[in-house]
Amino acid sequence: MTQLLSVKNLNKRFPNFQLKNINVELDGGLVLGLIGENGAGKTTFLKCILNMMHIDSGEVLILGQNMNNAEKDVKKELGVVFEQCPFGDHIEIKDVADIIRRMHPKFNEAKFYDYIEHFGLPRKQKIKTFSKGMKMKLSIVTALACDPKLLILDEPTSGLDPVVRGEILDIFSDFVSDEEHGIIFSSHITSDIEQIADYVVYIDHGQIVFNKEKDEIRDNFAIVKMTAEQFSHFDSQLCLGYEKNQFGVEALVENKSDIQEAYPELIFERVNLDQIMRYHSKGGK
Numbered sequence: 001m002t003q004l005l006s007v008k009n010l011n012k013r014f015p016n017f018q019l020k021n022i023n024v025e026l027d028g029g030l031v032l033g034l035i036g037e038n039g040a041g042k043t044t045f046l047k048c049i050l051n052m053m054h055i056d057s058g059e060v061l062i063l064g065q066n067m068n069n070a071e072k073d074v075k076k077e078l079g080v081v082f083e084q085c086p087f088g089d090h091i092e093i094k095d096v097a098d099i100i101r102r103m104h105p106k107f108n109e110a111k112f113y114d115y116i117e118h119f120g121l122p123r124k125q126k127i128k129t130f131s132k133g134m135k136m137k138l139s140i141v142t143a144l145a146c147d148p149k150l151l152i153l154d155e156p157t158s159g160l161d162p163v164v165r166g167e168i169l170d171i172f173s174d175f176v177s178d179e180e181h182g183i184i185f186s187s188h189i190t191s192d193i194e195q196i197a198d199y200v201v202y203i204d205h206g207q208i209v210f211n212k213e214k215d216e217i218r219d220n221f222a223i224v225k226m227t228a229e230q231f232s233h234f235d236s237q238l239c240l241g242y243e244k245n246q247f248g249v250e251a252l253v254e255n256k257s258d259i260q261e262a263y264p265e266l267i268f269e270r271v272n273l274d275q276i277m278r279y280h281s282k283g284g285k
Contacts, residue, residue, distance in 0.1 A: 002028040003064065004150045004182040005049070010058035012048055019044055019206045022058070026150075026199075029179030031172065033197030033214070034186035035273055037281065041206040042186045043082075046154055049184075050080065063149060076105060079143030083155040085135035089128030093121060096142065104146045112145035119164070132159035140168060144175070151175065151183045157192050165189075169196050190273035200273065202280075209280065221276060222256040225249075225267040234263065241279035252279035 003025065010022040019041050026032050034042050047053045049060050051067040060067050062074045087096055093116060100107050116123065119137045127135065136159050143151060151172070157165045173196060175181050187193055193200060200217060202209040210217075226234060231242075231249040238259055242251035252271065253259050260268055 001179055002149075004028055004062065005184070006059070006061040007049060008059045010045075010048060010060065011056045012044065012053060013056050017041070017044075017206055019048065022203075022208060024201060024208075024211065026182050026184065028149075028182050029176050030198040031176055031183040031185055031196050033193035033200045034184060034203065035188075035190055035193055035200060035277065036203040037277065038188075040203045042203055043154055044206075045203065046082075046152055046184070046186060050075075050078070050152065077149040079146055079148030079151045081136075081139045081143050081151070081153045081156050083136075083158055085127070085130075085139055087127050087135075087138065090126055092126060093123045093138075096127075096138065100142055100146065106147045108145050108147055111147075112141060115141040115144060119167075133161065133164065136160060137164070137168075140171075144171070149181055151181070151185075153183060154186045155188065156185065157187060157189055165192060172196055190277075194273055202273075202277070204277075204280065217273075217276070218270065220254055220256055221271045222253055222259075222268045223271050223275060223279075224251045224253050224259070224263075225269065226251070230266065234266075240276075241282045243279065243282055250279075252276060 005024065005026040007022055007024040010019060012019040022045060024032070034045070036042050044053065048055050049062070049067070051071055063077055065074050067074055097109055097112055101109060119141065121134060121137060121141070127138070130138065136156065140156055157168055160168065169192060172183055172185070176183060185193065185197060194214065197214050199211065200214055201211045225248065227248040228244070234251070238253050240252040240254060242249055252275065256268060
């Protein structure tokens with residue numbers, strides 16, 4: 001299994017924000033999901049590993065090479081999709097193909113047009129007439145047609161309907177199935193992350209809250225439901241965040257099995273990524 005990405009102690013400072021001590025690794029055959037609220041640092045992190053922003057300290061290796069020393073060679077092996085469509089409003093599909101053919105040595109034009117056909121993108125319309133979802137499809141198609149080893153995706157399913165999102169996720173799953181390719185997938189649509197990711201990195205205020213296998217998150221985290229009276233006897237240090245309501249208290253906990261053993265009378269429910277972020281951001285409210 002090939003290591004595609006290694007990020008060690010990455011730091012990037014801004015006047016009012018800092019990415020602090022970010023450590024991430026990704027091997028071939030895996031999808032890493034990146035979650036966090038708006039402004040948490042997800043897009044900044046992606047731009048740092050792409051050398052679009054210079055880091056203050058740390059190391060970024062892609063396919064074993066340092067971006068500072070081998071950026072041109074490394075980027076031949078990358079497919080990148082950001083939320084904003086990179087193509088001008090007044091060009092058509094054929095113009096996009098012409099541009100990418102000149103820019104990228106691994107561009108596969110046959111594969112490009114196969115995907116264009118598959119997603120029903122109109123060849124003879126100006127891109128300014130495309131919907132947000134159509135522009136996102138075009139960006140994804142272009143990235144895939146360059147035969148990258150590593151896909152770096154920022155909100156790639158934004159603006160797509162559920163059916164097309166499912167098709168895109170299936171394509172991404174096929175992409176990593178040979179264990180030579182990998183994906184970094186940043187999204188606010190956490191259900192997509194839950195469907196496709198092998199690992200989940202949660203960033204909050206520029207720091208990693210956790211970097212865990214998806215199955216470990218599912219098995220170890222839980223929402224605990226209890227009455228106000230039960231909560232008064234519950235060890236508050238076990239709560240990663242909680243919320244009071246008319247029925248009592250709901251709390252986010254980790255190490256579910258240990259807590260279930262200590263408090264067998266309480267109700268434990270499976271948690272999703274949205275709930276983890278919501279309760280973590282609330283703390284105790």
